[in-house]
Amino acid sequence: MSKGIGLNAEFDEKGRLSVKTRFWEVIHDSKAGGCITSIKFFHGSGRNVLRRPIYSYFGSFWDISNDEAKISQVEEDGVLKVKITGKLRDVNGYTESNVDYEYLYEYKEGHVKVTHRYFFRRGIAGIGDVGVGCVEAIPELSCFAARPSHIRAHPPHATCAAVWGRITFDGRPVFEERNIPLYMAVFNPGVEGVEFLPGPDLEEWTKQLVDRRDVGRFQIVGEPGPDRVRIVVEPLSSKTNGYRSSRRFSGEYRFTFYIGLPKIPERVPRRYMHLAFGNHPWPSDEDIRKWAYAGVTVVRLHNDYHPSGDFWHDGSWPPYDERGMSELRRVIDTCHRYGIKIVPYFSLYEINPKSDAFADGYIVWRRTVDERGSLIETYPPNHYYGFGMCLKSGWKDFLKGYVKKVVETLGFDGVYYDYAHYWFCNNRLHSRGDHTNIDDLIEFLEYTRDLVGEDGVVLLHQSGWFPCVLVENYADGLIMFEDASSWREMPPLEKFPPNTLHLRFMNVAPRIPCPLYNAPDGVKASWDLCAKCVLFGAFPWQGLGPESEPVLALFEAFRAFDLSRFRFEDYTRGYVKTSDTAIKGAVYFNDERILTVLSNVEDRAVERFTWTVDLKRLGWDPSRRYHVVGSLGEPITTLDGVDLSDRGVEDSLEGHRFKVYSITEYRRDRRCVLYNTRVWTESYVDGVLTVETRGPVGQRAVLKFYSPEKPRRIVLNSKVLREGKDWTWDESSRVGTVSYEYVDTREKVVIRVF
Ligand SMILES: [Zn+2]
Structure with missing residues (x-):
């Protein structure tokens, strides 16, 4: 096991290579072209989710027909690389095709980046269908999410928002595109799933084989008897429009894609009870105290726009005037005094023209989606956040330095990233053609984790428009549900889908749903949202104000x-x-x-x-x-x-x-804790019950315990507590009650019941 990267690869006696992490195992088989034949999630169903090996083909020449592919592996720069070489084989006559292939699988804990290269030793004509990385999965992966192709994406924002749904097993596609989609996933809600996303160079899929639109076939389809789910990835398909390439395939072809592998933990660490605030008004020390006592564990400063003009302009430093900076420092200090972590908002997309970097950067860094290279503004006429940039540019380097400066200078505990997703950009200053920022997003998230450390907080915002488990794998908490936030009221629980599909999805990061911004009765909507989300293990966030009351009540119930x-x-x-x-x-x-x-x-x-x-x-x-x-x-x-x-x-x-x-x-004869105001640990040795707990400074706390007989003595830290005043005993229920106070957020309180 290579500890540093959390990956282990081993050959078995049959020449299969098993790649393992704590979360999953993937198997490559040299008898199936070296392709992936099995994907298992240890804390999902534990079964192979594939019905057949992941396969690729040029006409009748297939990789999985090759029963003697060569597999090798090497570890480089924190990446486990698996290399496959072989020849495509004809499925009919089993003759040599003279098409060599070289596959590179770059494994990380939460995904594999796959590069396929094909070398035509001599030209071959008449190939009508090309498939790359096609998946056939078990029918339990009966739900899907998919983002359409960028080819007809609508300016000005060209988001390519996802569609969600359930798969029917009647051979009819539930999702279909003729050009490369930005995303395709199939999953068993709350259990497991797999996803396919194209690599950053979209023109590998749209121009390489035939420089013409609408010649491919990309589908999610449920097939009957035996039931199975297929992800069809055909950049060229004769079935789509009868198009048959007259050209001869020769030379080299290359396709890059990602397979997202959810890091499904045994226990999802739902640690983040989260609120947000801005500077109109700044939260008072009393607000922060109340949050802490209710159980809030992390807050974010989210202040990227205010009509007064007094807000944190994306990309600017310092973000506020002297008074604003001193308020910010007060809020950070008070949060820390009460044990609340605090993170700032960053947009991975927008820069405000007030940022010093804007003038020098925007020409080159901007994301463009039309032929004129128009700047994309977010989102007039009601808001003015800034202009859209692409991480596949110097924007990424600027942002790295900016995030580091903000976090380190002000002592934040981590980050909140808006726009934690990838999308399409056609700025030729970033790449030779249409591209996405996926590689740069991954690099940026890895940089961020190094910056804030394993204990630091990485909150990512990824609504149901842009689902991606590969990205979610990097999050400690996932802010989501913004796609539903325009509802005026909550729908009934059973009509919740398709949004619930994202609430459960592949069971990776804890969910932090957004409020309903447009509800006429915000407090009622907030209670309603909490009442429904609690059944999914999700904890919504709120801002300052009466709408936070239901959320705080929810946190308190689990405090x-x-x-x-x-x-x-x-x-x-x-x-x-x-x-x-x-x-x-x-x-x-x-x-x-x-x-x-x-x-x-x-x-x-x-x-x-x-x-x-x-x-x-x-x-x-x-x-x-x-x-x-x-x-x-x-x-x-x-x-x-x-x-x-x-x-x-x-x-x-x-x-x-x-x-x-x-x-x-x-247990009749054994003392135990029945309740404590905050999280505790307990031990029971030689008749003595010992309770250890921590809580925010000044919070009054109550410990209730069961005891077969009345205690002789109760000691808090080293102080003997007074019966009748600090603790009481109820003989009929055999329940003792200790009242105390947390005097220091960091200090452990130890209570011993003798
Ligand atoms: Zn770009």
């Missing part, structure tokens, strides 16, 4: 738990069942604790319902007895497992509200 220690199953998995259709349930769990999430997804209150949680399916024993405690400390009950899993627990819930119960095993 006591380190969710990175739990696995999660969303409401569609049926672990939690209820007697009322308005109430849905999801579950977080590990060996010690279950968190049952209940949410009322409708407007009406439900006065009485019952809920159950499937203990057996979670690996828990229904014949035991359990503590069931509200996640905010009330109520505290003990129930038989059979009540939880079969008979049901009675409850009530207001419209668009949610609650969380913590379930732990009841």
Whole structure:
């Protein structure tokens, strides 16, 4: 195992090469042309998601027909390179084609960049179909996302926004293009999937074989009997329009593409309870204190426009006048005092003309999408952020220096990147032809991770218009859902798709959905959004103001738990069942604790319902007895497992509200923590219960514990606590309650119950 790059490659006795990371295994087989024959995600289904090897062909000459391809591997510059050489073979007569191929697979933890080169030793005429990197996958990958081709993208923005949907197994394409699409993915929502994206040089696909539009066939299609999902990648197809090239293929052809490999973790680390703010007004110290006490862990300064003209102009330094800079420093200091991480907004796309770099840079750096090379402005007439640049230019180098200066000078804890996606640009100063910024985006994200470190925060904004797991693999949290943010109100949960497909997608980075900016009743929409997102394990963000109240209530409901220690199953998995259709349930769990999430997804209150949680399916024993405690400390009950899993627990819930119960095993003779205001760890040795916890300075906290008998003594750090004042004992429930305060955000509080 090469530790530094997290990749390991090994040949087996049959000449197959296995490339592994913590997340997946990919196998190349020399008997199948050296092509990829298997892709498995350890924390997905664990099965090979391919139905046949990933294949390529020129007419009847195929790579996977070659049963003696040569495979070699080498590690260079943090990349594991796998090289394949062979000859295409004719599928009919199995004769030599005299077409040599050389494939290069550059593996990283979250993707492989594939370069195919074909050498025609002598010219071959009459080839009507060329396929490159075609995929046939298992039918469980029954959903898709795809971005259309750039060829007819609409100026001024030429975004090529994604379409989402479900695949039907009737042989009819659910997505189809005649020119190279910017993106194609198939996936099993919340489980796993694979994606294809073209390399940066789009003209490999549009001009290399035939310099003519509309001659290819790019499809996502479900085929019946046996059911399978195909991603068809044919830059030249006789089926599209009967076009048959009269030219002879000779010399070299080259195609570059990426296969995104989701880094699906065993437990998605949902650590980021996130808010945003600007400078109208700056948050007060009191605002920040309230955020911290509710459980906010990271905030961002998002201030890229304000009609007054007083805002952080993208690319400018210093971003504010002296008063503004001093306010910014105050906010950073106060956040840090309360243990909140803080990151600034950066646009990977826009530069404001007020930036000193604008005048020198914009001619060369600009992204262009029309024939005239027009500057692209975002987004008049209502907003004036700046002008669009392309990372495949000196813009990238400027931005690297800029991000470093901002983060290091002001002591930010990481970054928030807007426009964390790739798209098309035709500026000939960047490349000989139509291109994307994908290579440069990857380099930029790797640079950023090095800059902020493993503990630093990288928040990426990637709405459902531009899904890409390859990019998402670099995120600690994914700001998303902006494609839905123009809704005036939330649709019913069951009508949530296609947006829910991005909420679950390939189960990589924690989701941080955007608010509904245009809702007439923002507070109501915010409760509604929270009530629905909590069932997907997603935690929306909000800005300052009354709309943040529901979000803070949501954070508070989970404040006591380190969710990175739990696995999660969303409401569609049926672990939690209820007697009322308005109430849905999801579950977080590990060996010690279950968190049952209940949410009322409708407007009406439900006065009485019952809920159950499937203990057996979670690996828990229904014949035991359990503590069931509200996640905010009330109520505290003990129930038989059979009540939880079969008979049901009675409850009530207001419209668009949610609650969380913590379930732990009841052991008559053993002390344990039932509730604490903040995250804690506990140990029980020789009858002494020891609890360690941290919290933001000044926050009042409560510890509730079960004990078979009344404690003799309770000690906090080294101080003996007074019974009746600092702690109380309830003999009937055998529950002790300790009240205390966190005096220093960084300092550990240790409570011992003797
Ligand atoms: Zn460009």
